[in-house]
Amino acid sequence: MEPRPDTGAAAAGPVALKDRALAPDLARGFMLLFIALVNAKFFLTSPDTVVTAADKAVELVRSTLVDARAIPLFSLLFGYGAVQIIRRLDGPDGGWREARGLLRRRGAWMVLIGLAHAVLFLPVDIIGAYGLALLLFVPLLRLKDRALLWAAAGTAAGSIAVTLALMAALPVGDDGSVQAGSLVQDRFTAAASERFSEWLLYTPYTMLLVVLPPMLVGVWAGRRRILEEPARHRRLLSATAAAGLAVAVAGGLPGALVWSGLWTGAAPGTAAVLGLVHDATGWAGGLGWAALIALAALALGERRGAVAGAVQAVGQRSMTCYLMQSVIFSAVFAPYALGMSAHLGTAAAAAVAAATWSATAFAAALMHARGVRGPAETLLRRLAYGARPRRPRRTDA
Numbered sequence: 001m002e003p004r005p006d007t008g009a010a011a012a013g014p015v016a017l018k019d020r021a022l023a024p025d026l027a028r029g030f031m032l033l034f035i036a037l038v039n040a041k042f043f044l045t046s047p048d049t050v051v052t053a054a055d056k057a058v059e060l061v062r063s064t065l066v067d068a069r070a071i072p073l074f075s076l077l078f079g080y081g082a083v084q085i086i087r088r089l090d091g092p093d094g095g096w097r098e099a100r101g102l103l104r105r106r107g108a109w110m111v112l113i114g115l116a117h118a119v120l121f122l123p124v125d126i127i128g129a130y131g132l133a134l135l136l137f138v139p140l141l142r143l144k145d146r147a148l149l150w151a152a153a154g155t156a157a158g159s160i161a162v163t164l165a166l167m168a169a170l171p172v173g174d175d176g177s178v179q180a181g182s183l184v185q186d187r188f189t190a191a192a193s194e195r196f197s198e199w200l201l202y203t204p205y206t207m208l209l210v211v212l213p214p215m216l217v218g219v220w221a222g223r224r225r226i227l228e229e230p231a232r233h234r235r236l237l238s239a240t241a242a243a244g245l246a247v248a249v250a251g252g253l254p255g256a257l258v259w260s261g262l263w264t265g266a267a268p269g270t271a272a273v274l275g276l277v278h279d280a281t282g283w284a285g286g287l288g289w290a291a292l293i294a295l296a297a298l299a300l301g302e303r304r305g306a307v308a309g310a311v312q313a314v315g316q317r318s319m320t321c322y323l324m325q326s327v328i329f330s331a332v333f334a335p336y337a338l339g340m341s342a343h344l345g346t347a348a349a350a351a352v353a354a355a356t357w358s359a360t361a362f363a364a365a366l367m368h369a370r371g372v373r374g375p376a377e378t379l380l381r382r383l384a385y386g387a388r389p390r391r392p393r394r395t396d397a
Contacts, residue, residue: 021228022304023297024077025315027290029364031077032314033357034070035126036325037062040353042124043333045183045341054347056260062350063256064249068279071126071206072214072286078130079218080227082141100138106384107134113319113380115199121326123180123198127319129206133215136207141219152216159209160280186335214286227290230298237291244288251281306365313364314357317374321360328356 041049041062050059082103089095089102107130114128140151180198185191226233255274257263266274300308314321332352333341344352367374373381 020316022300022312023227023230023294024080025312026297026308027073027227027293028077028315028318029311029313029321029361030293030315031070031073031289032318032321032325032360033354034066035074035322036353036357037066037350038070039122039124039325039329040333040349040356041067041346042180043183043329043341044344044346044349046343046345049344049346049349050259050261051345052347055345056262058347058350059260060256060262062346063259063278064252065245065285067252068282069248069252069285069289071210072283073289074126074286075130075211075214076218076221076286076290078133078211079215080222081218082134082215083219083222086141096142102384103134103138103141106380107131107138109380109383111135111203113376114203115196117323117326118199118203119192119196121195121323121330123182123195124202124206125199126206126211127322128199128203129211130215132203132207133211137212140216145220145223148216148220152213152220155208155216156213156280156283159213160276162209163276163279183341184335188334188336191334191336214283217287221290227294227297230294234295234298237294240291241288241295244284244286244291246288247281248285248288252278252285254278309368310361310365313368314361317364317367317377319376319380320374321357321364323376324360324363325356328359 050056085103085106086096086099089099110131111128112131114125114131117127118125140148143151180194182191182194182198185194221227224233226236230237254263255271255278258266258271258274304312329352331337333339333344335341340352364374
């Protein structure tokens with residue numbers, strides 16, 4: 001059965017921070033910790049990053065529960081947020097035309113912001129991938145539910161097929177990942193030039209084969225307000241959390257055992273195959289994490305302590321905090337800065353990631369206490385909406 005459209009008037013501008021649902025922001029904030037753990041590992045260039053017992057433990061846990069699980073969750077939340085934007089624009093036809101224009105403007109600016117982010121700091125940028133998805137696939141947001149889920153399944157199957165082809169054609173690391181040459185450049189200009197080329201390849205690949213499937217599932221979930229009204233969907237959320245995380249662990253653990261050095265008898269080429277299984281089951285892990293965090297938000301209710309409040313504040317300023325992470329990581333890891341990428345192991349990189357995320361959480365909490373939005377979010381809203389958010393149109397509702 002298709003969800004019935006909302007009929008009440010809604011504002012076209014951004015939602016006030018106090019009126020935002022807890023679960024999506026909590027998920028964004030928590031997953032930025034996961035993103036930090038993944039990106040800190042990405043910066044490492046030493047061939048011996050997993051040596052100590054601490055390195056092995058961190059590699060095992062991160063590879064099983066975090067890698068290829070965070071971006072699918074972010075993608076689901078991105079699709080969910082697109083539905084919330086559409087819902088805020090009243091009128092069945094005029095509302096869609098306005099929403100389509102707004103989403104495409106938002107997508108275009110996100111592509112440009114992502115390009116700048118990649119050239120300056122990090123080639124594996126996700127902002128541009130999300131923006132490109134909006135630019136190219138806004139019409140998919142109008143699909144019927146069944147077609148939407150079939151599209152998600154089809155793009156997921158296509159992703160696996162293309163990844164298999166790329167594995168045969170590209171140089172692959174021991175953990176199944178493609179190595180980025182920009183990480184070892186000792187001059188900023190040379191690194192920036194190479195990051196530009198890497199971004200041009202990485203962004204469409206990530207958009208089509210990583211972001212799009214869970215984004216479409218997020219649209220389906222957004223139509224039903226599953227994360228905004230977790231009490232109504234407790235049974236679905238419980239089943240999704242259990243099944244999604246179980247699949248993610250089952251698919252991720254074998255590869256994690258190899259990459260952590262705890263499984264030493266694997267045949268040559270096994271790591272690449274296990275990497276494919278690991279990444280494919282990451283979509284289920286992203287759904288599982290989203291459901292688990294929604295249940296945690298339901299349990300918290302209004303009883304939110306300082307930690308939950310800080311995580312929520314990060315989620316409300318996710319783009320700002322994401323960019324802050326890249327600035328700090330570049331200063332710590334880049335060869336033309338402190339140059340720690342060639343010297344740190346997995347455990348030390350995880351410590352840098354946790355400290356960085358904690359610093360962004362502290363900054364976000366201060367902004368929240370002062371009622372200040374994140375500067376990146378403010379900039380994007382100004383660019384997408386115009387100088388001022390539009391007033392809601394009058395309706396007969």
